[in-house]
Amino acid sequence: MSVEIQLRVNGKPQQGTVEPRLLLVHYLRDVLGLTGTHIGCETSICGACTVLLDGKAVKSCTLLAVQASGAEITTIEGLAPNSEKHAGNGAGNGIGNGTGTGNGTLHAVQEGFWEKHGLQCGYCTPGMILAAVDLLQRNKNPKEAEIRSALSGNLCRCTGYQHIIEAVQYAAKKMSARKR
Amino acid sequence: MTTRFIGKPLKRKEDPRLIQGISHYVDDLQLAGMHYGRVPAHSLCACEDPLR
Numbered sequence: 635m636s637v638e639i640q641l642r643v644n645g646k647p648q649q650g651t652v653e654p655r656l657l658l659v660h661y662l663r664d665v666l667g668l669t670g671t672h673i674g675c676e677t678s679i680c681g682a683c684t685v686l687l688d689g690k691a692v693k694s695c696t697l698l699a700v701q702a703s704g705a706e707i708t709t710i711e712g713l714a715p716n717s718e719k720h721a722g723n724g725a726g727n728g729i730g731n732g733t734g735t736g737n738g739t740l741h742a743v744q745e746g747f748w749e750k751h752g753l754q755c756g757y758c759t760p761g762m763i764l765a766a767v768d769l770l771q772r773n774k775n776p777k778e779a780e781i782r783s784a785l786s787g788n789l790c791r792c793t794g795y796q797h798i799i800e801a802v803q804y805a806a807k808k809m810s811a812r813k814r
Numbered sequence: 815m816t817t818r819f820i821g822k823p824l825k826r827k828e829d830p831r832l833i834q835g836i837s838h839y840v841d842d843l844q845l846a847g848m849h850y851g852r853v854p855a856h857s858l859c860a861c862e863d864p865l866r
Contacts (some may be wrong), residue, residue: 670834739829748825
């Protein structure tokens with residue numbers, strides 16, 4: 635049995651038929667080839683699979699693709715402005731891609747992670763960044779405790795939490811400076 | 815003596831791809847005829863289809 639779904643992923647309309655049991659994270663990674671969204675625990679604990687669904691951070695390993703039908707999804711590939719070249723290629727990726735530095739335009743949270751050494755291996759990073767984007771949309775100037783609370787559903791096994799907090803603070807400052 | 819790299823923070827060269835989701839981990843690899851499965855001790859095994 636398959637079900638018809640229609641959604642927007644990183645601004646690009648997508649439609650197709652999927653099995654009702656297909657998880658959103660598998661749809662993004664295996665059907666659309668957007669492997670920037672990672673699978674860590676598959677039990678909603680680690681947050682590596684976090685994406686934005688209509689602007690809100692969700693764990694894509696706990697949603698079915700059919701539940702995202704009609705929604706707008708943003709993955710790490712689509713976060714930076716002008717990032718359309720990573721909007722999904724409909725196929726899996728081979729080896730050797732992804733060594734470029736992108737187009738030079740990063741989202742303020744991405745910039746913060748780079749500036750403040752908010753990552754080591756980078757596996758938790760896409761989820762951390764998207765959870766932080768959700769927070770900064772709701773709270774322009776979060777206190778440290780509020781950042782820790784907002785990221786409590788995202789685990790980093792490199793234990794780089796302190797620098798992640800600093801990265802989010804950097805982004806908050808940068809975003810409020812831009813709006814002035 | 816050059817001190818270009820000493821005493822100051824350096825931005826990591828691998829970060830741009832990691833923060834944009836365009837990096838690749840083993841789980842992202844797709845090779846022709848690849849099968850995968852778990853074997854004991856938390857390993858991920860990727861190999862050619864032995865039946866082909």
